[in-house]
Amino acid sequence: xxxxxxxxxxxxxxxxxxxxxxxxxxxxxxxxxxxxxxxxxxxxxxxxxxxxxxxxxxxxxxxxxxxxxxxxxxxxxxxxxxxxxxxxxxxxxxxxxxxxxxxxxxxxxxxxxxxxxxxxxxxxxxxxxxxxxxxxxxxxxxxxxxxxxxxxxxxxxxxxxxxxxxxxxxxxxxxxxxxxxxxxxxxxxxxxxxxxxxxxxxxxxxxxxxxxxxxxxxxxxxxxxxxxxxxxxxxxxxxxxxxxxxxxxxxxxxxxxxxxxxxxxxxxxxxxxxxxxxxxxxxxxxxxxxxxxxxxxxxxxxxxxxxxxxxxxxxxxxxxxxxxxxxxxxxxxxxxxxxxxxxxxxxxxxxxxxxxxxxxxxxxxxxxxxxxxxxxxxxxx
Amino acid sequence: xxxxxxxxxxxxxxxxxxxxxxxxxxxxxxxxxxxxxxxxxxxxxxxxxxxxxxxxxxxxxxxxxxxxxxxxxxxxxxxxxxxxxxxxxxxxxxxxxxxxxxxxxxxxxxxxxxxxxxxxxxxxxxxxxxxxxxxxxxxxxxxxxxxxxxxxxxxxxxxxxxxxxxxxxxxxxxxxxxxxxxxxxxxxxxxxxxxxxxxxxxxxxxxxxxxxxxxxxxxxxxxxxxxxxxxxxxxxxxxxxxxxxxxxxxxxxxxxxxxxxxxxxxxxxxxxxxxxxxxxxxxxxxxxxxxxxxxxxxxxxxxxxxxxxxxxxxxxxxxxxxxxxxxxxxxxxxxxxxxxxxxxxxxxxxxxxxxxxxxxxxxxxxxxxxxxxxxxxxxxx
Numbered sequence: 001x002x003x004x005x006x007x008x009x010x011x012x013x014x015x016x017x018x019x020x021x022x023x024x025x026x027x028x029x030x031x032x033x034x035x036x037x038x039x040x041x042x043x044x045x046x047x048x049x050x051x052x053x054x055x056x057x058x059x060x061x062x063x064x065x066x067x068x069x070x071x072x073x074x075x076x077x078x079x080x081x082x083x084x085x086x087x088x089x090x091x092x093x094x095x096x097x098x099x100x101x102x103x104x105x106x107x108x109x110x111x112x113x114x115x116x117x118x119x120x121x122x123x124x125x126x127x128x129x130x131x132x133x134x135x136x137x138x139x140x141x142x143x144x145x146x147x148x149x150x151x152x153x154x155x156x157x158x159x160x161x162x163x164x165x166x167x168x169x170x171x172x173x174x175x176x177x178x179x180x181x182x183x184x185x186x187x188x189x190x191x192x193x194x195x196x197x198x199x200x201x202x203x204x205x206x207x208x209x210x211x212x213x214x215x216x217x218x219x220x221x222x223x224x225x226x227x228x229x230x231x232x233x234x235x236x237x238x239x240x241x242x243x244x245x246x247x248x249x250x251x252x253x254x255x256x257x258x259x260x261x262x263x264x265x266x267x268x269x270x271x272x273x274x275x276x277x278x279x280x281x282x283x284x285x286x287x288x289x290x291x292x293x294x295x296x297x298x299x300x301x302x303x304x305x306x307x308x309x310x311x312x313x314x315x316x317x318x319x320x321x322x323x324x325x326x327x328x329x330x331x332x333x334x335x336x337x338x339x340x341x342x343x344x345x346x347x348x349x350x351x352x353x354x355x356x357x358x359x360x361x362x363x364x365x366x367x368x369x370x371x372x373x374x375x376x377x378x379x380x381x
Numbered sequence: 382x383x384x385x386x387x388x389x390x391x392x393x394x395x396x397x398x399x400x401x402x403x404x405x406x407x408x409x410x411x412x413x414x415x416x417x418x419x420x421x422x423x424x425x426x427x428x429x430x431x432x433x434x435x436x437x438x439x440x441x442x443x444x445x446x447x448x449x450x451x452x453x454x455x456x457x458x459x460x461x462x463x464x465x466x467x468x469x470x471x472x473x474x475x476x477x478x479x480x481x482x483x484x485x486x487x488x489x490x491x492x493x494x495x496x497x498x499x500x501x502x503x504x505x506x507x508x509x510x511x512x513x514x515x516x517x518x519x520x521x522x523x524x525x526x527x528x529x530x531x532x533x534x535x536x537x538x539x540x541x542x543x544x545x546x547x548x549x550x551x552x553x554x555x556x557x558x559x560x561x562x563x564x565x566x567x568x569x570x571x572x573x574x575x576x577x578x579x580x581x582x583x584x585x586x587x588x589x590x591x592x593x594x595x596x597x598x599x600x601x602x603x604x605x606x607x608x609x610x611x612x613x614x615x616x617x618x619x620x621x622x623x624x625x626x627x628x629x630x631x632x633x634x635x636x637x638x639x640x641x642x643x644x645x646x647x648x649x650x651x652x653x654x655x656x657x658x659x660x661x662x663x664x665x666x667x668x669x670x671x672x673x674x675x676x677x678x679x680x681x682x683x684x685x686x687x688x689x690x691x692x693x694x695x696x697x698x699x700x701x702x703x704x705x706x707x708x709x710x711x712x713x714x715x716x717x718x719x720x721x722x723x724x725x726x727x728x729x730x731x732x733x734x735x736x737x738x739x740x741x742x743x744x745x746x747x748x749x750x751x752x753x754x755x756x757x758x759x760x761x762x
Contacts, residue, residue: 194651195626198614199618201652205607209590233579251578261415274583
């Protein structure tokens, strides 16, 4: 079994060429679910392909928790900028940018150009830090709806999301029942598990324990690299299935001489891998964004918002496609199946597909063959 | 399904009545696997029941990672001291203290009275901290062998261990092939998984990130409570099966009003549970002991020591009983099964039993019926 570049696909570089910025509001006109008014709001985004004349070929892809708007690969000035979902999005790929106008925007609360905790507060010129308002997945989608309006997009051929992107796509359909013709929900469901809540809680504590975090006021002073690195490492453990970790790393030492001693330095390859992933992540992500976005995942709760799954989706014209990875431990396939059945129960068009793969949650970004075929089919290619 | 007191059984209080201390060496006569000489060495222990005339009824129980020598419950001065394995060890229990002389000693490197990182270095009167020597499971067992000799115990009716205790029991049999008549290995095998290495590595980083840890020199100054708490929380996630976490906590908020806001304070019951477990643990465990003992788990490697499993156990007169919990994610049942088959392959007497339970690794301390019957049978009761 070739395991390839575990975790690397999702870890695309943060350098983004030709990113565009949409100014959605210059004042406090946007109201959050909490009741708080907030602004100004900007969204950084990229598009791939061309919008057709009747504006019917737009595919809106929500990023994963830490992904950039660079969803597809691109060559600019002779340099290749890899897309975080290059296996799936691009010319001739399942989400074909020769056919579709693909839009991918940085999250509200993110750190790749959209307004977030690392943005400057216009009131005082300092980064928001923890003064950034708390927000829900619903707030993020409301910002996305303003953004689509800004682009002049009134209908979507599809909304697509994996992991947190799937939560955002679900929320979008629940709020705008006739905006998207298709919804592709990959490795996500209505259920954020107790285990995921626990992992996010532990990850946030690690960030906040780092003295460099300084209650969120680290901009221009330091960077809580150790804390954010631990948070990312906790994430990686949950993205990968334990059998995959075993076959890839086992208990191989970094160096054979390390078999015979006890050291607090990096001793095993799995430790070295975690170090590498943690450090790499620190070059591209804002710790406060991690805190806020992980809270948005935790608080996602369609039952709270709509009273029931049926209330959330009844009457939508959107056709759903659920795709899961059999070994996903973060969002369990059976939870997506449960949601699929709820949708069928209120006469919503829905299909469910499980890809048999040992690659865990990350399989969503590593698998190609069957997964790509399912995505292609769901878009009516 | 009644889930009872998750994690509480294993979390017995550290207050130990009538603990005894064995002084094993007063000088540097003990040589570690690393070649370093170390001493003095003391071991804190408790015994339950009476040693019979021919000294043939001793059962040596290795503690889990953080358990005390108080393996069975006891009432002293009208006060009940709960045993960390009270479901299994005590009068009339599967490991019956009316029949067996049960011995349980604090680990070498522990913090309940045996020599460890929180012990005073006789050279300077200060706690060892990180000056304590690195040690392997093999070193811990060599100390245990000195300890049994000190007690005048030359044969064991059984050596028993769960989790890290199982690793210690395996090592004991490998080093002394005719000391124990029976070996009970619960929720352990020859394989420490890449996932377990990863979890231990992340946990240690969290402890060391706490400014109070102060490079291990916190004695009499402060206590890295936040770091140790995170380490313990990571442990708890791995001890419990995710389905158990889901049914016990789901996404229930601490208070209904918390459903409608975003807070970095404890918002969900799973968070509150983790907080509680983390804080409780800090009252009874030494962070440096956690670092050293988790490293001993990580470096356990019978292949390194003996070249092969068969080399480690061929020729032993010990009869093995492996017991696993079906939902254990920390030590996988199939790994214990693999070891069992290796033993059969070199004509060692071995039996394998899997208890069907949703309680994960902690099921070893929570399950009673079938698990207790298997333990009882394995001792020839």
